[in-house]
Each structure stands twice: as C-alpha cells, then as structure tokens.
Amino acid sequence: MKVRLVGESCIAIILGEEINEHINDMVHALMDSLMAKNPEWLLEVVPSYSTLYIYFDPLKATYKEVLKFLENVEIRKVERKGKRVEIPVAYGGEFGPDISFVAEYNGLTVDDVIEIHSRPLYRVYFLGFLPGFAYLGGMDERIATPRLEKPRLKVPAGSVGIAGKQTGWYAIESPGGWRIIGRTPLKTFNPTKVPPSIVEPGDYVKFVPITEEEFWEIYKEEWGDD
Amino acid sequence: MIEIVSVITPATIQDSGRFGYQRFGVPVSGFMDYISARIANYLVGNPGGFPVIEFTVGGLILKFHGSTVFAVTGEAEVNLNDISLSPWESYWAKRGDVLRVRLREGMYGYIAFAGGIECSKVLDSCSTYVRANFGKTLKQGDMLKTGYAILSGKAGRSVPEELVPRLWGNKTVRVILGPNVENFSPDGIRTFVSSEYEVTPNSDRMGYRLEGPVIEHSERGADIITEPIARGSIQVPANGKPIVMMADAQTTGGYAKIATVIKVDLPKVAQTRPGEKLKFRPTSYKKAVEELKKVETMMNALEKFLNGKLNLFRIKVMGEKYLAFAGREDL
Numbered sequence: 001m002k003v004r005l006v007g008e009s010c011i012a013i014i015l016g017e018e019i020n021e022h023i024n025d026m027v028h029a030l031m032d033s034l035m036a037k038n039p040e041w042l043l044e045v046v047p048s049y050s051t052l053y054i055y056f057d058p059l060k061a062t063y064k065e066v067l068k069f070l071e072n073v074e075i076r077k078v079e080r081k082g083k084r085v086e087i088p089v090a091y092g093g094e095f096g097p098d099i100s101f102v103a104e105y106n107g108l109t110v111d112d113v114i115e116i117h118s119r120p121l122y123r124v125y126f127l128g129f130l131p132g133f134a135y136l137g138g139m140d141e142r143i144a145t146p147r148l149e150k151p152r153l154k155v156p157a158g159s160v161g162i163a164g165k166q167t168g169w170y171a172i173e174s175p176g177g178w179r180i181i182g183r184t185p186l187k188t189f190n191p192t193k194v195p196p197s198i199v200e201p202g203d204y205v206k207f208v209p210i211t212e213e214e215f216w217e218i219y220k221e222e223w224g225d226d
Numbered sequence: 227m228i229e230i231v232s233v234i235t236p237a238t239i240q241d242s243g244r245f246g247y248q249r250f251g252v253p254v255s256g257f258m259d260y261i262s263a264r265i266a267n268y269l270v271g272n273p274g275g276f277p278v279i280e281f282t283v284g285g286l287i288l289k290f291h292g293s294t295v296f297a298v299t300g301e302a303e304v305n306l307n308d309i310s311l312s313p314w315e316s317y318w319a320k321r322g323d324v325l326r327v328r329l330r331e332g333m334y335g336y337i338a339f340a341g342g343i344e345c346s347k348v349l350d351s352c353s354t355y356v357r358a359n360f361g362k363t364l365k366q367g368d369m370l371k372t373g374y375a376i377l378s379g380k381a382g383r384s385v386p387e388e389l390v391p392r393l394w395g396n397k398t399v400r401v402i403l404g405p406n407v408e409n410f411s412p413d414g415i416r417t418f419v420s421s422e423y424e425v426t427p428n429s430d431r432m433g434y435r436l437e438g439p440v441i442e443h444s445e446r447g448a449d450i451i452t453e454p455i456a457r458g459s460i461q462v463p464a465n466g467k468p469i470v471m472m473a474d475a476q477t478t479g480g481y482a483k484i485a486t487v488i489k490v491d492l493p494k495v496a497q498t499r500p501g502e503k504l505k506f507r508p509t510s511y512k513k514a515v516e517e518l519k520k521v522e523t524m525m526n527a528l529e530k531f532l533n534g535k536l537n538l539f540r541i542k543v544m545g546e547k548y549l550a551f552a553g554r555e556d557l
Binding site for chain 1: 245246247248249250251252348349357358359360402404405406451452453454456458459476477478479483486487488489511514515518519522
C-alpha cells in the first residue's frame with residue numbers, strides 16, 4: 001500500500017498497480033468502511049481499479065489525522081454485497097451499427113459476437129469519466145476491437161460498445177469512439193434519483209439480448225415521453 | 227424576474243458545486259473562481275455558495291423585471307442603463323433597468339442577486355454541467371427568478387480596495403508535487419517548475435491546456451492505470467504538455483499527474499486568459515493549509531463586514547498600512 005497527497009485536500013490510497021478483483025475488493029472495502037464511519041472531515045471518496053481517493057476538508061483535519069483515523073478503522077475483507085444487474089440489449093441493426101465490423105475484424109459471425117458478449121458476468125470496477133460510465137471487467141478477448149479512427153460526435157444514451165479489450169455503455173448521450181454493437185432501452189443514469197446510476201462500483205452486470213420489439217416496449221416504460 | 231437580453235460569450239448558472247457523486251462519474255462543477263463568486267454573494271447578503279451567473283469575457287446583457295439588489299465581481303465593466311458602475315459593489319436595480327457586463331481582464335465574472343437565483347437542482351446543486359445537460363447555459367430570452375431582495379440585500383456595500391483579489395494576468399501558481407511524480411524524470415520535474423506555460427485557447431471549464439517546454443516522463447511513461455483525478459491536478463499526456471484540471475474535470479483519468487495546484491491559487495489559474503502565462507512553483511502541504519486558513523479567515527471577516535457585523539479600520543503602524551476588523555464585542 002502506498003499513500004500520496006493530492007494537493008492539500010485529498011489523499012490517494014494506492015492498493016496495487018494492477019487490475020484484479022482482489023485489489024479492487026480492497027478498494028471497495030476501504031470505501032465502504034470510510035463511508036459508514038462518515039467522519040466530519042470527509043467530503044467524498046472515489047474508487048477506481050486499485051486506488052481510492054479520499055477528499056477531506058483540510059480545515060477540519062490534517063492529512064496525518066486522516067491517516068491516523070484509517071489506522072483505527074477495521075477494514076475487513078467482507079464480500080461486498082454487489083448486486084446483479086441485468087442490462088437488456090438490442091444488438092445490431094440501427095442500435096449497433098458497428099457489430100458487423102466487430103465480427104469481421106475478429107473472424108466471427110454477428111451471432112458469435114452477441115453470444116460471446118452476453119455470456120460473462122461483468123464486474124463493475126468503478127464509475128468514472130462521464131456520469132454513469134461503468135468500467136467493466138471480464139470481456140472475452142475474442143471480440144476485442146480497436147476504437148473508431150474518428151469518434152462519432154453523438155452516441156445515443158444506452159449505446160453498448162467495445163473499445164480494445166473493454167466493453168461498456170454510454171449512460172448519457174455523448175461523443176464517443178467505441179464500436180457500438182447494441183443499445184439498452186434502460187435509463188441507466190437518472191440524475192433525479194439517488195443513487196443516480198443503475199449500477200454501483202462492486203456490482204455485477206449481465207447483458208441480456210432482446211428483440212427490437214422488446215427494446216421499444218421497455219424504452220417507452222423507461223423514458224416515457226422524454 | 228430577470229430577462230437574459232443577450233449572451234455575448236458563454237454564461238452559466240453556478241453554485242459551490244455538486245459533491246458526493248464523483249463515485250458515479252459525476253464531476254463536481256461549480257464556480258471556476260470561488261473567491262470572486264463568494265464575494266459576489268456576500269455583497270448582496272447571500273451565503274457564499276448560492277447560485278450566481280458566471281459569465282465570460284464578452285459578458286451579457288440582462289433586464290430587470292422587478293427590483294432587486296445585485297453585485298458584479300471580477301475585473302468587470304458594469305453598466306446600468308448606460309451608466310458606468312463599479313464591480314465589487316452592490317446596487318439596487320428597479321423594474322426596466324438594463325445591466326450590461328463584460329470583462330477587462332481575467333476569464334470569469336460573477337453576478338449575484340439578493341436571495342439567489344431559483345433553479346431546479348440536479349443532484350443537490352444548481353451548477354451547470356453542459357456535457358450531461360445539468361443546469362442551465364444561459365440564452366437570449368431566458369427568465370430567471372431571483373429571491374426577495376427586501377429580506378437580505380442592501381445596496382451600497384463595497385469590498386475595501388485592499389481586499390479586492392488580484393487574480394488577473396501572468397502569475398505564479400503554487401503546487402504540491404504529485405501524486406504520480408515517479409512517472410516523470412528529474413529533468414521533467416525541473417522543466418515543469420522552472421518554465422513558463424502559456425494558456426491555450428483550447429481551454430474550458432473542464433481543463434486548461436498549456437503550451438511550453440515539453441515535460442519529460444520517466445521510463446514508466448505517461449499512462450497509468452485509470453485512477454481518480456482531482457480539481458487542480460496537472461496531468462501530462464505523452465506529448466509532454468500539461469493540462470490543469472478545472473471545475474468540470476472528469477472524475478477519473480489515465481494520464482500521470484505531475485502536481486496539484488493548491489486550493490487558494492486555483493482561482494488565479496481560472497482567471498488566466500489564453501495567451502497569458504503561468505509559472506508553477508512547488509510548495510509544501512503545511513504552507514498550502516496555512517494559506518487556505520488565511521484566505522478563509524479573510525473571507526469570513528469580509529462576509530461579516532459586508533453584512534454590517536464587523537467594522538473596518540485602517541491603521542498605520544510605522545508607515546505600514548494595516549486593515550483591522552472589529553466587532554462590537556471586541557471593542
């Protein structure tokens with residue numbers, strides 16, 4: 001474990017320098033313990049693969065006091081009660097314009113891509129970059145595909161894509177360079193709800209293939225007249 | 227009500243920020259220059275973190291459809307019905323008055339109204355975050371509802387000349403090295419702390435991209451396993467050109483960070499225009515906290531002074547002028 005100051009109001013706790021579930025478990029255990037104690041100097045905690053950032057109020061505690069506090073918090077390696085979230089996805093067609101490219105690039109059929117992509121139980125390592133954007137672990141390398149050379153200016157919310165060995169979905173409409181293979185009708189990020197995101201760090205995600213009709217049925221329920 | 231008559235360069239509504247949602251990928255946002263923004267609020271009798279209009283260089287024009295107390299901060303030109311007013315001072319506006327503001331120097335100015343601006347909060351904050359469509363980018367014809375001036379606002383309050391922040395132009399900014407110093411060569415760090423870096427036009431509320439001598443990475447390279455990233459941190463991608471993370475910064479990132487700007491100097495970065503230069507000088511954690519305490523003490527005294535709870539005296543000691551704040555209980 002390494003500890004680093006980030007300016008005067010944040011401490012980085014570095015639990016490792018690789019992407020693996022064990023290290024990420026420790027990051028979440030530390031985050032959960034801190035949030036449960038909720039000391040008055042704590043502003044927020046932000047997890048990632050192997051590093052936890054602790055934002056604190058330097059007028060309420062020194063960094064030494066923050067570290068001293070951590071010494072006295074028992075951080076147990078509890079099985080985080082990550083929930084299993086099913087994300088229905090309509091693959092291909094208008095929802096997944098790049099699926100044939102992903103198939104051709106990897107010498108597979110479109111059905112193979114759907115099968116391979118929807119089989120694993122993906123772990124949510126953390127959320128970052130853009131609201132609701134989940135960093136998932138566990139994609140099969142047989143469908144790994146490089147990013148678009150020229151990113152699209154607009155990728156619709158819910159689009160599921162592949163970038164290199166990563167997969168995930170765009171929770172809000174944004175520009176993006178991932179290969180889009182499908183789209184979920186779920187509103188995966190809703191700022192009027194707390195928590196705003198359908199998944200939290202530590203959860204597990206299963207992509208479930210659906211038809212176009214099912215897509216629109218769920219879409220209407222989720223988005224209403226939006 | 228206040229009508230936005232014309233927006234010359236982008237303006238948004240901002241408050242102190244959106245805290246507690248970075249773990250869902252939601253940036254904090256909020257004031258780019260919290261010192262000027264808080265003072266604008268204090269001038270009209272609001273708590274420091276209330277929503278205000280944050281405008282940029284070209285400014286905007288607005289029309290009052292009811293009377294209220296307002297104040298403009300920043301190095302701003304302020305005109306009410308074509309009469310020139312001072313920034314850092316609160317005024318009374320009545321129905322039909324037209325306010326025009328723009329900046330002489332710096333990048334951001336603030337307009338506060340007594341009682342604040344009503345907004346529908348997204349995740350506990352009024353702050354505009356354009357990429358996710360949170361909040362409001364102001365456009366012509368928008369109507370803003372303000373609070374009741376009669377409850378809190380008083381015209382004719384002004385910031386003492388000596389306490390007007392000087393955040394404009396070229397400057398030196400203090401940083402705490404890290405958190406990813408091992409990704410930089412000793413030469414790279416030397417280059418960073420001894421050179422000048424120019425703010426490029428490619429800068430916005432998310433980050434300020436700088437141009438200057440290339441910062442050399444160590445054999446570890448520019449890329450790290452994606453980790454959180456804090457406001458004020460300076461990331462250096464493989465091209466060796468630094469980017470300072472600002473209010474709308476992404477919550478995580480994969481480039482190594484050479485240093486982090488201390489909190490009290492971040493408004494100086496925010497107020498630097500493209501073409502102007504920054505120098506980065508390392509400081510210690512201890513010094514950064516001392517400076518923060520100093521600024522907070524001054525801001526608290528200023529708030530009380532502007533609300534009539536403290537008096538201000540100028541005292542000369544051996545030729546040097548000092549400011550002294552005193553409340554009734556102190557005398």
